[in-house]
Amino acid sequence: MRIAIIDGMGGGLGAQIAARVAPALRQGDELLALGTNAIATAAMLKAGATSGATGENAILLNAARADVILGPIGAAIPHSLMGEITPAMACAVALSPARKLLVPTAQSQGHFELAGVESRPLASALDDMARRVRELLAGRPGAAPEGAPP
Secondary structure, three states: OEEEEEEOOOOHHHHHHHHHHHHHOOOOOEEEEEEOOHHHHHHHHHOOOOEEEEOHHHHHHHHHHOOEEEEEHHHHOOOHHHHOOOHHHHHHHHHOOOEEEEEOOOOOOOOOOOOOOOOOOHHHHHHHHHHHHHHHHHOOOOOOOOOOOO
8 A cells, every 4th residue: 555644844743644654564565755845754754654755746746646645634735834735736635536634733724724623632633543544554455444435
């Protein structure tokens, strides 16, 4: 299974995701670090991603090839992550056929709010994300369990 993590800025969130997901990988799985900048990519690689690429084109190309996309919700919102997510990147994430597991973060954009999402510690949301990835990996060959919506 090809799992892509998208993050920017310092890559701290992406690194936390990589560290939680990497232990669940099996031979042949790929945990791809897609950073908006080299620092973010390097942080995710250091935390356990199996390969990495940086920049807009890397995200455009690999979002379409991923089975699962992980990251902050800002990965699908143009101009988020302090402007590092371009409209093309956000569109590539949103239109990708991959299952998207995105976490709301405290650093949400002031112009975008998720109504009905309770505030809770980021670590708890990341643990839930890692649990869901383990479920998806166990339910092979497809990324979605039988009867689940994409």
